[in-house]
Amino acid sequence: MANIKFFTGMDIPLELHKVRMVQKLNLVPVERRLEAITEAGNNTFLLKNKDIFLDMLTDSGVNAMSDRQTAAMLVCDDSYAGSATFTRLEDKVHEIFGTNFFLPAHQGRACENILAVAFVKPGDVVPMNFHFTTTKAHITRQGGTVAELVTDEGIKTTSDDPFKGNIDLDKLRRFIAETGTERIPFMRIEAGTNLIGGQPLSLQNMHDACEICREHGIITVLDASLLQDNLYFIKTREAACRDMSIREITRRVADEFDIIYFSARKFGFARGGGIAMRDRRFFEHMRELVPMFEGFLTYGGMSVREMEAITVGLDETMDEDVISQGPIFIEFMARELQKRGVPIVTPAGGLGCHLNAREFLPHIDDHEYPAGALAAAVYLAGGVRGMERGTLSEQREPDGTEPIADVELLRLALPRRVFTMSQVLYAVDRITWLHENADLVGGLRWVEEPSSLRFFFGRLEATSDWQQKLVKKFREDFGESL
Numbered sequence: 001m002a003n004i005k006f007f008t009g010m011d012i013p014l015e016l017h018k019v020r021m022v023q024k025l026n027l028v029p030v031e032r033r034l035e036a037i038t039e040a041g042n043n044t045f046l047l048k049n050k051d052i053f054l055d056m057l058t059d060s061g062v063n064a065m066s067d068r069q070t071a072a073m074l075v076c077d078d079s080y081a082g083s084a085t086f087t088r089l090e091d092k093v094h095e096i097f098g099t100n101f102f103l104p105a106h107q108g109r110a111c112e113n114i115l116a117v118a119f120v121k122p123g124d125v126v127p128m129n130f131h132f133t134t135t136k137a138h139i140t141r142q143g144g145t146v147a148e149l150v151t152d153e154g155i156k157t158t159s160d161d162p163f164k165g166n167i168d169l170d171k172l173r174r175f176i177a178e179t180g181t182e183r184i185p186f187m188r189i190e191a192g193t194n195l196i197g198g199q200p201l202s203l204q205n206m207h208d209a210c211e212i213c214r215e216h217g218i219i220t221v222l223d224a225s226l227l228q229d230n231l232y233f234i235k236t237r238e239a240a241c242r243d244m245s246i247r248e249i250t251r252r253v254a255d256e257f258d259i260i261y262f263s264a265r266k267f268g269f270a271r272g273g274g275i276a277m278r279d280r281r282f283f284e285h286m287r288e289l290v291p292m293f294e295g296f297l298t299y300g301g302m303s304v305r306e307m308e309a310i311t312v313g314l315d316e317t318m319d320e321d322v323i324s325q326g327p328i329f330i331e332f333m334a335r336e337l338q339k340r341g342v343p344i345v346t347p348a349g350g351l352g353c354h355l356n357a358r359e360f361l362p363h364i365d366d367h368e369y370p371a372g373a374l375a376a377a378v379y380l381a382g383g384v385r386g387m388e389r390g391t392l393s394e395q396r397e398p399d400g401t402e403p404i405a406d407v408e409l410l411r412l413a414l415p416r417r418v419f420t421m422s423q424v425l426y427a428v429d430r431i432t433w434l435h436e437n438a439d440l441v442g443g444l445r446w447v448e449e450p451s452s453l454r455f456f457f458g459r460l461e462a463t464s465d466w467q468q469k470l471v472k473k474f475r476e477d478f479g480e481s482l
């Protein structure tokens with residue numbers, strides 16, 4: 001990676017790209033922000049872009065694309081079957097993963113649907129380091145359940161463990177012995193983990209977990225959607241990999257797994273997805289589901305333009321200077337918040353900076369959704385949109401009880417190469433103000449609660465007039481400022 005020191009000793013992230021296309025942003029007054037979050041049912045997914053200043057909801061499909069990606073989108077081969085664009089994508093996937101077969105899909109959850117339909121039957125249990133919302137929903141839809149076997153360190157919000165996403169190998173061995181291999185359709189490893197702060201796994205841990213599965217004849221599946229950050233963390237945090245290139249690390253990771261799927265909204269800096277594998281049997285087992293759910297085998301629901309962009313994006317993902325941009329900006333934001341006493345998840349991981357809502361708002365009961373309340377409050381404070389990653393993102397048990405999430409986080413995603421340092425510092429400033437006024441923030445309660453994936457379109461209301469009080473305090477402290 002480029003090694004650049006500042007003479008003055010400044011420790012700040014340095015962009016290794018220049019911006020050549022921009023989009024104008026609006027910061028609406030705090031009174032409008034109150035109307036907007038109320039109209040959105042206190043669900044940041046339901047806010048409209050016109051009311052948002054910094055959109056830190058996700059990095060999914062909103063990373064900045066490179067000049068080479070944009071150029072590639074203009075030269076594509078559009079056909080229903082046999083497109084050369086698809087062949088270019090397929091070849092690139094095989095080049096970086098060393099696989100032989102590739103099934104395209106329109107995004108990550110479409111791959112999860114295919115995997116769940118193909119492999120999961122009622123009564124099955126899928127072991128994994130940690131679940132992701134759509135993964136779990138697809139598995140439970142087929143009558144299966146998930147078993148989360150992340151190390152105990154993984155759900156501690158503050159830690160100095162560099163690989164908090166690791167699966168606990170003893171838990172995995174015990175789980176296999178107690179469950180029996182016939183009820184385990186596959187093991188899934190998510191590298192890195194979305195819901196517990198973008199925390200990575202080590203290459204060694206992936207190897208050890210896959211070795212255990214191989215001994216028992218259990219299929220191993222890698223969710224590579226967040227792999228780009230995880231590759232960077234393996235390179236910079238795992239001593240044995242320090243001298244390996246990103247390409248070498250990618251191959252070593254891929255060689256461990258039978259099946260690899262990814263959301264190209266993240267891995268590949270574009271929009272799409274796919275499933276790669278070496279073994280023809282898996283390919284033939286899943287193949288017919290692609291035309292059924294996605295589209296023909298040479299596009300799988302993706303446009304040719306997006307496929308060209310993914311091909312270039314995957315190539316650029318092998319460049320450490322490109323993939324380091326996310327983690328170094330996230331670490332900068334985390335450090336600036338920490339300096340100001342704001343509780344965050346440590347160590348900083350990938351994807352975004354994660355605020356620890358339980359510590360930020362200790363007076364709010366878990367059943368009044370601290371992370372959801374914090375998401376609404378951060379929007380009010382600065383027009384910054386984050387995503388609740390806590391109890392609201394869980395689904396109720398079949399008997400209606402509500403599982404309380406292990407961690408209550410507000411994720412502030414940093415889509416790669418999108419925000420400048422002053423925008424990050426603006427977000428830090430408004431969050432610091434909010435932290436100093438945290439006692440004004442109250443809870444949320446349901447108004448409309450959908451039965452599955454409720455966080456996407458459910459609506460909530462404040463449990464008191466705390467939002468009006470927060471707006472009043474903003475005006476007292478900031479005067480006429482937006």
Ligand SMILES: Cc1ncc(COP(=O)(O)O)c(C=O)c1O
Nearest residue numbers: 107108109132194223225263265
């Ligand atoms: C780890 C992980 N897996 C799967 C998905 C689903 O991908 P998509 O949003 O493309 O459906 C995501 C999306 O955020 C993810 O982070």
